[in-house]
Amino acid sequence: MDQGLAAVVLAAGKGTRMKSALPKVLHPICGQPMLSYPLQAAREAGFSQLRIVVGHQAESVQRIFAGGDIEWVEQTEQLGTGHALMCAAESLAGFSGTLLLLCGDVPLLQAETLQMLQQFHAQEQATVTVLTAELPNPTGYGRIVRNGEQILQIVEEKDATEQQQQICEINSGTYLFDAEFVFAALKNLKTDNAQGEYYLTDVVAAAVAAGKKTRAIAVADPTEVMGINDRCQLAEAEALMRWQINTDLLKSGVTMIDPTTVYIDAGVEIGSDTVLHPNVQLRGATKIGQNCIVETGVVVVDSKIADHAHLKAGSAIEGAQIGPDCKIGPMAHLRPGTVLIGHNKIGNFVETKKILLGEGSQSSHLTYLGDAEVGRGVNFGCGTITCNYDGVNKHKTTIEDDVFIGSDVQFIAPVHIGRNSLIAAGSTITMDVPADSLAIARSEQKVIEGWSLRKKTEES
Ligand code: UD1
Ligand code: MG
Numbered sequence: 001m002d003q004g005l006a007a008v009v010l011a012a013g014k015g016t017r018m019k020s021a022l023p024k025v026l027h028p029i030c031g032q033p034m035l036s037y038p039l040q041a042a043r044e045a046g047f048s049q050l051r052i053v054v055g056h057q058a059e060s061v062q063r064i065f066a067g068g069d070i071e072w073v074e075q076t077e078q079l080g081t082g083h084a085l086m087c088a089a090e091s092l093a094g095f096s097g098t099l100l101l102l103c104g105d106v107p108l109l110q111a112e113t114l115q116m117l118q119q120f121h122a123q124e125q126a127t128v129t130v131l132t133a134e135l136p137n138p139t140g141y142g143r144i145v146r147n148g149e150q151i152l153q154i155v156e157e158k159d160a161t162e163q164q165q166q167i168c169e170i171n172s173g174t175y176l177f178d179a180e181f182v183f184a185a186l187k188n189l190k191t192d193n194a195q196g197e198y199y200l201t202d203v204v205a206a207a208v209a210a211g212k213k214t215r216a217i218a219v220a221d222p223t224e225v226m227g228i229n230d231r232c233q234l235a236e237a238e239a240l241m242r243w244q245i246n247t248d249l250l251k252s253g254v255t256m257i258d259p260t261t262v263y264i265d266a267g268v269e270i271g272s273d274t275v276l277h278p279n280v281q282l283r284g285a286t287k288i289g290q291n292c293i294v295e296t297g298v299v300v301v302d303s304k305i306a307d308h309a310h311l312k313a314g315s316a317i318e319g320a321q322i323g324p325d326c327k328i329g330p331m332a333h334l335r336p337g338t339v340l341i342g343h344n345k346i347g348n349f350v351e352t353k354k355i356l357l358g359e360g361s362q363s364s365h366l367t368y369l370g371d372a373e374v375g376r377g378v379n380f381g382c383g384t385i386t387c388n389y390d391g392v393n394k395h396k397t398t399i400e401d402d403v404f405i406g407s408d409v410q411f412i413a414p415v416h417i418g419r420n421s422l423i424a425a426g427s428t429i430t431m432d433v434p435a436d437s438l439a440i441a442r443s444e445q446k447v448i449e450g451w452s453l454r455k456k457t458e459e460s
Contacts, residue, residue, distance in 0.1 A: 004097045005118075006179065007047035008088045009038050011104030012055030012075040017230040023057040025104040026064055027234055030241045031265025031283055033064055034228060037107035043069075044111035045118065047100050051091055053084045080197025081173075082189045089183045098122075099179040101200070105228045106173060107237055113219055114174075120217045121176040127212035128182070128204055130154065131174040133222035141170035142201050144216050151214045154201035158194035169218065171201060172225035181212065241266065271307065295330070303334075306342065320352075323359075341376075358401065370394075371413065375401035381425060383408040400435065 015024025025035035035052070042050060048069070054061045055075040062072055075087040085101060092099070098121065100114065113131070121129040130151065132144050142154040143164050154171045155164050185206040189198045207214050219225055228234050245266060246259040253272030256262050261278040264270075268282045271290030281299045282288065288300070289307035297314040305311070305322045312329030319336030327345045328334065334346065337354030344357050347364035355369045358376035363369060367380050371388040378399055386397040387410050395413035399405075403417050406425030417423065418435030427441040 004049065005047040005100065006049035006051065006092060006095055006097060007042040007100040007102060008051045008053060008073075008085060008092075009035070009042070009102045009104050010053050010081060010084045011035055011061060012053050012058075012078055012084055013105075014056040014078070015105070015229070018234070019231075023061055024228065025061060027228075029107050029234070029238050029266075030245060032267070034107045034234075035061065035065070035104045038102045038104060038109060039065075039070075041109050041111045041114055042100060042102060045100075045114035047114075049092075049095070051088050052104070053087055055084075080191070080195070081200035082186055082198035082202060085182070085200055086186045086189075086198070089186070092179060092183070096180050099177045099182060101173075101175045101177065103173040103227060106225055107228065108224045108226055108240060109172075109174065110224060113224060117174070117176055117217060120215065124149075124213060124215045126176075126215040127178045127207045127210075128214045129176045130204065130214075130216040131172045131225065132169050132216045132218045133172055133225050134168050134218055135170050135222055136168065138165075138168050138170045143167040144169040144171060146216070149215060150208065151204055151216045152208055153205040156193065156195070156199065156201065169216070172219065173227065174225065175200075177203070178212075181207065181210075185210075277313075289324070298329070302336075335370075372397040372399065372411075374399045375403070375419065377402045378405070379403075380405050381407035381409060385410045387412045 011025045013024065018024050018027065026033045039050065050070045051073050052070055053073045053075050055078055058074055071091055073088045073091050075084050117129060117131050130144065140157055142156050143160055144167065145152045145155060145164065182203055185203045188206065189202055191198055193199060204214050223240055226233065226237060228237055242263065245264050246256060246262055249264065249270055250256060250259060254270045255275040258278040262276050263281045265283045269287045271288065273290055274288055274292040276294045277296045279296050280294050284302040286300050286303050288305045289309065291307055292305060292309040294311045295313040298311045299316045301318040303317050303320040306324040308325045309322055310327045315329035315332045317334040320334040320338035322340045323342030325343045326340050329348065331348045332346045333351040335351065335353035338352045339356045341357060341359045343360045345362035345364060346352060349365060350363050350367045353370040355372045355374065357374045360376055361374050361378040363380035365382045367384045369386050371394050372386050384405055388394050388397065397411045397413045397415055399417045400419035402420045405423045408426050409423050410428045412428065412430045415429055416432040418433055418437065420435055421433050421437045421439060423429060424438065424440040427439060429439060429441055433439040
């Protein structure tokens with residue numbers, strides 16, 4: 001481990017201004033924790049050895065990102081950005097390649113920008129290269145003090161002279177270092193500054209003093225290096241990212257009638273010629289096929305939906321797999337474990353959960369189907385209920401192909417219905433039904449003629 005590209009992401013800070021019990025870097029942006037974005041950008045840019053410096057609520061952060069390619073570094077006391085990187089020294093001992101430093105609270109940074117930074121760093125043969133931005137209002141950021149190409153130092157706002165405060169080129173907090181140099185320089189950092197911290201930014205002046213090349217390059221779009229410190233900035237970053245997601249999808253052939261009202265998480269896939277109506281939310285690990293229509297008020301979470309689906313207004317779909325040519329809703333509720341093979345109809349006020357529905361089977365209205373396996377060509381009448389829960393355990397209903405179920409039928413599970421049977425309306429089915437049968441389970445109707453007239457005479 002002495003060559004190549006390594007990245008350290010700083011994520012130990014408390015994020016006081018978020019006023020939250022959740023660590024800042026775990027706040028979601030377009031469905032994913034903030035910290036996932038700089039990590040992804042580093043990976044995409046080819047930085048394969050990843051270190052994250054954690055401190056505040058370290059365990060919560062580690063739990064969310066467990067089991068990956070990450071090596072964790074603990075900074076038990078937050079003594080400044082320089083100290084934070086110092087904490088990673090041991091974990092990178094013997095590494096003499098190029099080291100990327102990122103902040104965990106800068107989620108909009110793009111992999112292409114990191115690649116551009118790396119190319120510039122290599123071409124200039126610099127020891128330190130800082131990613132900067134030109135801001136009309138640089139307040140709060142460290143300022144870049146230059147002498148032509150060479151940058152002389154980075155001055156923090158609180159330490160800057162009035163003249164230095166006029167500088168509009170700011171430090172984004174993203175750097176490339178010669179690893180050996182930076183770890184040696186960190187050892188000499190002092191805390192004689194306005195905040196009494198070990199400033200990582202001081203390694204720039206140290207490199208200059210050692211006769212090394214220091215360089216800075218500005219991002220084309222300054223919003224990329226925006227840091228998230230409070231919930232206003234969080235909302236701003238989310239809006240920017242959402243707009244980017246929607247723009248990419250529009251360009252890839254998805255229609256949105258009003259893209260300003262469509263909320264799509266990062267990583268959601270949508271096929272071409274699919275039309276999204278206003279006020280749609282597509283969240284989590286969701287994939288939607290081609291030529292689908294998604295109407296107003298539809299919320300899809302962690303679901304796969306094949307081509308030609310029509311998701312009608314107000315439907316909620318979570319953890320479901322929907323095959324081709326299905327019609328869902330309006331106002332249908334598909335819960336986790338719902339699998340529709342294809343050409344199915346799930347109509348208004350139908351709720352499904354943990355159910356496999358064969359090709360062409362349909363349930364058009366007011367029905368609950370849970371813990372059931374249903375064959376092809378089955379028709380559920382209005383008001384069917386699979387009574388799956390006895391208060392302690394869940395039980396399964398199995399219905400074979402081509403069964404016709406009249407309205408208002410209850411299946412008291414466990415129960416098995418053989419193929420091509422007919423279940424009469426109003427039946428409460430408690431026993432298995434063999435194939436090709438008619439099952440009627442309702443009390444016989446009684447008619448008392450003249451009852452109304454007799455009652456009236458009694459009352460008067
Ligand atoms: C830092 C830079 C500043 C730059 C700005 C960009 C320094 C001294 N200043 O300032 O020049 O313009 O970022 O946003 O570096 N962190 C730790 N451990 C610590 C301190 C911080 O992990 O002990 C992490 C924080 O969680 C955060 C990042 O480092 O992710 C930046 O720290 P922050 O305190 O926000 O630095 P700034 O004052 O914004
Ligand atoms: Mg900051």
